[in-house]
Amino acid sequence: MLNDRLEALKDYPFQRLRELLAGVAPPAGLAPITMSIGEPNHPFPGFVGEILAKHLPEYGKYPPILGTPEYRQAAVNWLGRRYKLPAGLLDAEKHVVALSGTKEGLFMMAQAVVPTRKGGGTPIVAMPDPFYQVYAGAGVLAGAELLLLPARRENNFMPDYTGLTPSQLDRMAAFYLCTPSNPQGTVADLDYLTGLLALARKHDFVLILDECYAEIYSDKPPSGGLEAAMQLDGRLDNLVCFHSLSKRSSVPGLRIGFVAGDPKVIAAFGRVRNYGGPTIPFPILHAGTALWNEDSHAEANRDLYRRKFAMAERLLGNRLGFYKPAGGFFLWLDAGDSEKAARKLYAEAAVTVLPGAYLAKADDGTIGKPYLRVALVNDLATTEQALTRIRDTLG
Incomplete structure (x- = not known):
């Protein structure tokens, strides 16, 4: 049963x-x-409550499942500021989907990118060990085999992907990585990310970057997946990046974030979300738009x-x-x-x-x-x- x-x-x-x-x-x-x-x-910022109160009547409307155009554009604008991306790289309509927090998006992404078979066998979903448990649940319930890559102190708590075998890479469907990492707080540098993204393209798997802690750092801003794409060739193929306002803006109860990246993957994810994704109420989308637009x-x-x-x-x-x-x-x-x-x-x-x-x-x-x-x-x-x-x- x-x-x-x-x-x-x-x-x-x-x-x-x-x-x-x-x-x-x-x-x-x-x-x-x-x-x-x-x-x-x-x-959390005082203007959040003001915006929610102002738009209170809009709780009586069904919001769009993928988020409002204004919210998605605010996400694009923030990504451009945060990662110094060239203008026009991201299109709010093609490259971004709003999320009710990144947890549901990280879980549902596996439903969009894990095929029935890959490389002649059961698809593999890879991740560091230790890991955010949602990654494992996503892979297992999508029918994949989990590949746990040790993240120990001696390798700066980052998984070593250079030792993956040709057989593992051919069967790879997705690779989850959190940077800055949960739980260790270490950061994947730009060389690490570009190498992993190049590997994803060569073997046609999706690099799923959980960057929800990207705005909390000690010294310099951590590199991101979109910067790695710019370093390679400016294409977004095989890459999706998740961001959340829970950590950046201390509003975990709002449950709002977004995913951005490869338009083919985003379109497939949008189809999945149409079936099972929660909608985000209009007042929360308004508040989220304001939060992404304000950095102080x-x-x-x-x-x-x-x-x-x-x-x-x-x-x-x-x-x-x-x-x-x-x-x-x-x-x-x-x-x-x-x-x-x-x-x-x-x-x-x-x-x-x-x-x-x-x-x-x-x-x-x-x-x-x-x-x-x-x-x-x-x-x-x-x-x-x-x-x-x-x-x-x-x-």
Whole structure:
């Protein structure tokens, strides 16, 4: 009666965390602090509420499934500013589709690009290990074989695609990559991205870049897939890039983002979305348009994360394998045994973090098991309190 492919998927990480902490009581009188989920808690721009209120009556209308022309054009304009793209490269009608958050788009993209057979066998969907679990769910439920590429400290937590075999490449349908990465916060440089995109074109698979943390970085802006396309030849073939306002603008509850790239892939994805994609209400599309058109709030947001990473560096120093990530808002701390450390933190310090073992497939003791993912999404005072508790409990 049920889809037997579900058997290949583990329980979602947060369900596993609830089971791990079941029956564990935090210390009485100590306020719990949640750092397990990447939910930005920064203040969002005041104009968002004003726009939603102004357009409230439009909740009574069916919105277009692919987003309004104004929203898609705002996405094109932002991509041009952010990645210094030549004018006219992107057409809002052909190259962009609005999303109800990038999660649903990342999942549904596999339905558009994974064929029944490829290279004489079952198609392959590749991704780093550890990984955002949606990638695995997308590949498995599209009927693909998963290929997990280790992302360890010694390779800057980026998967090494140079060792892929001809057989694997011929069967490859899609390659998911998050940069800046979740959970480690490392960044794929332009050479890495151009090499991977060239490989995608040579073997005709789709490079799916999850760039939702692209506006949160410590020093220089991370390179992006569209820049890699410009570096190669200016074509968008075999490339799609996902972006979200949840992280950039601290509006996770709005559930709005977009995907941009290869017009053939975008058209196929639009067909899939017509069948199963959620529409985005007009008031939210108006707010999203304004957010992509305004950059100063994103700069302030980024500065706040920088202050928290400086705080983490000061409080943790060389403890727990600390390093300051190049992008994103997670710490990836080496605690030896992530499940044991997570239980200890909750029981003794009332801090909830996510075991890295829940974000990885391989269980060889090095991929995810030693690590804790710590989301620096709370305000400065709460973050300092939580990091102090982590240091005093585990450090």
